[in-house]
Amino acid sequence: MPETRESSKEHKSRDGIIRLMEVCGTHTMAIARNGIKSLLPPGVKLISGPGCPVCVTPPQVVDAVLGLSELECRPVIATYGDMIRVPGSRPGDTLMKRRALGADVRIVYSPVDAVELAEKERDRQVIFLGAGFETTAPGTAAAIGAAADRGLKNFTVFSMLKKVEPSVRALASDPSFSVQGFLCPGHVAVVTGEKGMKFFSEDLGYPAVISGFEPEEILKAITLLLKQIRNGESKLENAYSTVVSADGNTIAQEMMEKYFALRSDIWRGLGLIPDSGFGIREEYSDMDAEKRFDIKIGEPKQDSGCHCGDVIKGAMEPSECPLFGKACVPEEPVGPCMVSPEGACAAAWKYRDVSA
Amino acid sequence: MAFCDRNERMTLDMCLAVPFKIKEIHEDGSALAERGGVMRSINVSFIRDPRPGDHVIVHAGFAIERIREKQAQEVMESYDELVKELEAMAK
Numbered sequence: 001m002p003e004t005r006e007s008s009k010e011h012k013s014r015d016g017i018i019r020l021m022e023v024c025g026t027h028t029m030a031i032a033r034n035g036i037k038s039l040l041p042p043g044v045k046l047i048s049g050p051g052c053p054v055c056v057t058p059p060q061v062v063d064a065v066l067g068l069s070e071l072e073c074r075p076v077i078a079t080y081g082d083m084i085r086v087p088g089s090r091p092g093d094t095l096m097k098r099r100a101l102g103a104d105v106r107i108v109y110s111p112v113d114a115v116e117l118a119e120k121e122r123d124r125q126v127i128f129l130g131a132g133f134e135t136t137a138p139g140t141a142a143a144i145g146a147a148a149d150r151g152l153k154n155f156t157v158f159s160m161l162k163k164v165e166p167s168v169r170a171l172a173s174d175p176s177f178s179v180q181g182f183l184c185p186g187h188v189a190v191v192t193g194e195k196g197m198k199f200f201s202e203d204l205g206y207p208a209v210i211s212g213f214e215p216e217e218i219l220k221a222i223t224l225l226l227k228q229i230r231n232g233e234s235k236l237e238n239a240y241s242t243v244v245s246a247d248g249n250t251i252a253q254e255m256m257e258k259y260f261a262l263r264s265d266i267w268r269g270l271g272l273i274p275d276s277g278f279g280i281r282e283e284y285s286d287m288d289a290e291k292r293f294d295i296k297i298g299e300p301k302q303d304s305g306c307h308c309g310d311v312i313k314g315a316m317e318p319s320e321c322p323l324f325g326k327a328c329v330p331e332e333p334v335g336p337c338m339v340s341p342e343g344a345c346a347a348a349w350k351y352r353d354v355s356a
Numbered sequence: 357m358a359f360c361d362r363n364e365r366m367t368l369d370m371c372l373a374v375p376f377k378i379k380e381i382h383e384d385g386s387a388l389a390e391r392g393g394v395m396r397s398i399n400v401s402f403i404r405d406p407r408p409g410d411h412v413i414v415h416a417g418f419a420i421e422r423i424r425e426k427q428a429q430e431v432m433e434s435y436d437e438l439v440k441e442l443e444a445m446a447k
């Protein structure tokens with residue numbers, strides 16, 4: 001059963017530094033771009049968590065994605081832009097590279113655009129790469145529904161969709177994990193509601209604040225966290241109540257429920273976590289790329305030397321990675337944390353002057 | 357909008373959720389929405405009873421929630437509060 005952390009004395013870490021984790025990649029980016037770290041007093045640190053979708057996708061899954069381009073049917077791979085620059089376990093091997101070599105890779109803005117593609121090009125298999133968290137999962141579910149309704153036989157989804165909560169629980173169960181409070185992911189909370197974020201405080205015993213994305217909203221959330229820590233409290237506060245309701249978006253939740261079932265999933269840095277991935281339900285297995293194309297997730301082919309796994313656990317600062325800014329820069333990323341602007345390494349690199 | 361510079365646009369689309377204002381609702385669950393003078397077709401099937409004039413948060417083409425009237429005052433106060441909190445911590 002949920003272990004509750006002890007009272008306020010644990011709200012200080014051993015080294016006396018207060019570490020606050022922002023779980024969402026969009027927060028990471030907003031914090032870096034607005035120089036929020038430099039506004040904080042010396043004893044307070046913000047660290048990034050597992051909230052950037054491409055960053056938590058492990059190399060062996062990226063390898064499987066790259067493998068789609070080798071399928072005999074020469075499918076159209078429809079994806080969000082972030083994904084095309086993420087290397088698999090071999091440095092430099094990306095969808096962008098594969099596209100240059102002839103693979104049909106198309107960037108879409110929405111999963112629905114991928115359904116439109118399948119509608120237009122009925123003689124081609126269209127595989128949509130579904131990455132993201134609870135924010136993206138409902139739209140992907142709706143796309144599966146739309147394709148099923150239209151009777152499209154050439155549309156599938158390769159689901160890499162993940163649920164945030166199990167990853168935070170996994171992180172928090174690591175004895176070396178030292179964080180004193182959480183900035184909860186605002187847009188995931190839009191879908192799950194406050195109720196989906198209660199585990200931070202009620203089960204895990206941390207101070208937690210749901211935050212918006214404007215600099216002043218983030219500052220407000222940090223302020224509320226510091227206040228809780230000082231008072232020895234651990235509760236959930238909603239500082240984004242203009243958008244996040246108690247129960248969340250129930251229509252979106254029903255969509256996820258209808259098309260997805262939770263399954264074990266592999267996270268970069270965190271390994272296999274039970275019930276942490278959204279797999280496509282058996283009833284819709286026609287739309288499941290893993291089943292239709294018999295995709296197997298193997299082992300990573302080699303170790304690129306990337307430390308993203310430690311970065312997303314908050315165990316390492318981007319600048320502590322030996323490759324940071326040297327072999328690994330946004331133009332030539334070695335790991336996903338340098339690819340996505342929401343990745344901690346890319347944010348730290350791009351805003352290195354303001355984030356101090 | 358702060359998060360959308362040109363170089364970042366392509367890669368940012370995925371996780372980014374941005375506010376839009378609904379202009380027209382269509383029968384198929386789509387809607388025409390506007391942000392900073394740019395019109396975009398969005399899907400509003402997750403919004404109960406969407407209406408023109410509603411502000412919504414849009415993520416990957418889907419409106420995921422309606423934005424309630426923003427309490428600007430609250431946001432303004434947050435700076436003052438932060439300063440106070442930092443002072444309290446320094447003691």
Ligand code: SF4
Nearest residue numbers: 307308321328335345
């Ligand atoms: S700097 Fe590059 S190699 Fe190092 S952890 Fe970040 S993404 Fe990985």
